[in-house]
Amino acid sequence: MLRFKSIISRIVFLHIVAVAITSILMSLALSWLLSFATDNIHDKAMQEQAVSVGNRLGLDSDGRLQLDLPLDLLGLYSQAYGRYSYAVIDDKGTVLFSSLPDHTALFPADTRQAPVEFLHHRRGNATVFGASVKKTIGDQTVWIQTGEDLANRDVLTDDIVADFYRNVGWITLPILLVLLLADIAIFRRALRPLREASEIAEGIAPERPGVRLPTEAIPREVRPLVSAVNQGLDRLEEGFRIQRDFTADAAHELRTPLAVLRSRIDLLEDPKMGDALRHDVDGMAHIISQLLDIAELDTLALQPGEKADLQAVAAGIAEFVAPLALAQGKDIALSGPTEPVWVRGNAEMLGRAIRNLAENAINHTAPGSTVEFVVEDNGTINVLDRGPGIGEDERKLIFRRFWRRDRRKQGSTGLGLSIVQRIAELHSASITVENREPSGACFSLKFVALKS
Template sequence: MTRFRSIVSRVVALHIVAIGVTSILMPLALYWLLYEAANGLHRDALRAQALTIASFLHPTAGGGGVTLDIPPEAQPIYSGDYALYAYAILDSEGNVLFTSRPDDAPLSAKKDPLTDDSFTRRRSKGASLIGVNVPRAIGDRLYWIQVGQDLAHRDVIIDDIVASFLPRVAWITFPILLLLLLIDILIFRRALDPVRAASDTAASIGPTSTYVRLSEQSMPTEVVPLVHAVNQALDRLEAGFRAQREFTADMAHELRTPLAIMRARVDTMDDQPPRRSLETDIVNMTRTVNQVLDIAELEAFVVDGGSQADLQAVCADAVAFMAPLAVDSDKTIALTGVETPVWVHGHAEALFRAVRNLVENAIRHTPAGGTIEVDVAADGTVRVLDEGPGVPAADRETIFQRFWRRDRARPGSRGLGLAIVTRVAAAHGGAISVEDRPGGGAVFTLRLQPSRPA
């Protein structure tokens, strides 16, 4: 049954086989039953006829014999062109005493009619004959009365009914069975509706909706264990996601509180040379902690299917956010390209962090006096252009991996920023790449999926 994956198709396939077998066997069985019933009725009628003939038998006055005295009004039934019945009266030795037949032969060719109460049929001039043997004691002797009927006679209709029954029954049986098949398919489809509904529910479950469970109500009993097991698996997954979120939150608290104390302590120190260097150390440490926390959160981050963000606004925010840092290091920053909203499929805050990290990276690699340009295109693409040394072709893949950095000796150069960008791009079904900028520098291109405005 591996060829039929759906329950409905299995049912249909088996049902068609069953219909084939039933539509042959059922008419045959019905035909046989009807035939038997018709024969029984026929014989009863013949027996009644035999008793009528028996009533015409009278013992001879001298004893030892019988005479058959058929009233004239009954004669046409037994002889002539319209004779319905043939009869023969035999003595206990099987000798024919009277008969309607011209050849004086018994109706039944059986040697010993005594043992057969109802003989059945025989061939006679191409026609079937059905008949009965009825014993009758007259005086002290036993006689056998045989009554038969030619089935080819035009007034005998019982066998015609039986004969015409088979094709009719076949033609009625087949549509009824097909109708039954259709009804069964409908029943099955309705029975599987809860399963279909559960599939739709399951399809909507994601990391942002781990609380959703499949309904066990109205589910067919056979499927309930599966649904139950799936729900239990979802419970475990939800617990996992919750643990991940709690871990990130705990780590944020555990790492940032001591840094906050350290920073506050340094800030309230008197202005001495070590204070400035400590501040720088704390700023660098803080950035790394923030990036590690971002990475930890983004590992489990999935963008909600329907959410969208204005990429132009996100880039404006990121540029505004980073501008003080750029200005502080004597660099110019500009936002160019489209000035109207650019709607993309995505989470605004996550995209903000990606663009912010790209800008931060660009500021770090652009020499003082240089310009960083963030260019937004209507197709959901952001390009961040710097005036740094560019990225050698050999490094263009590794640069997006964690903790990669070109110059490990250079202070303040961390590789986590681009890993965050990569993760955000992946979560959005987007892509990040880097090329040389014509005239020097690098161009980082973040491609996102455009969407319609909300």
């Protein structure tokens, strides 16, 4: 069986079948109607001829029937012309007058019952079609038969019928094809909102759970499907929200017991044990803060028109992480334009992204080396270190949540770069990683720079 994936090709196929059937049926019906009409005209003409022949019948002085045809009628019924013929028969069937050479009736089967009858009769290899009309003259009743040899039938009417039959097909075909084109155009128009909805649907993603398909322009027949998809998205968004809230709530809830734990550690008498435990608690606090950041970023959207000075944010973060670097015997350097570098974005979020990159750089750069912050006036910030760098095969993995090269490393959750990536996404910024010679990594965040 034929299967069409597209509605339009299905319509085209059905239309072509319908066009073919309609043109055949239409031309058949019309030609039948036309030939019926011409037959009718022919019958009428024959009846009129019989009447005019009848009008020429009269009685002579002896009371016998006489037929006195004028010249034009004589010509019409002449043997030479051969097309028309007449005969007059009485109520017993005796032929009184006949234009036929053998002086016979035109229609031997004439029942002579009805006042007007239409008959046909095969004579030799010709078929004579005609009428038999009753007429009473004095006390005599006669039937006047007139006929036409259809081999000679009016060529004009036949031609019209034949032409009609041919032309109807040719006329209906283009009309129906125009209809088909109109249908395709209508359908394409009707499907356009669906195409637009599909484009919107392509943008549905976990970070954009609020996207809904527009239903106003959607054809009524498909609207239930689109509404059902929207309702499904509502439920998904709700599920998403519950999950996110749970992460945020859980992280929040953990903060209090951690604070309690920290104060209890302070009460410990063994300072060595206290330091070790404090370090563990700091690690846990870091995990919780990263989890909270993730949960919060999932709900955040950038306000339109928000802008931040990348240079100032970078300077703030450099200052913030400097003690951490110094504690590990590493240095921080910041370079960039003296003018502010305005980018589209939220300063707080930009700071979080740069802080994560800076912490990674400080943690991985070799002792005694410097972590550099380089701000460019095109809205880019580069964070460079002198660590082991990122292998080709790791470039995708590092942005995954909870991925880290060394799982045993304390205080490392593997969430930092996924936070950076999410912030970049929210800012339509791009993030790239490259390795440095002879060693080290360079993480670049390119934000959308603003003119002033």
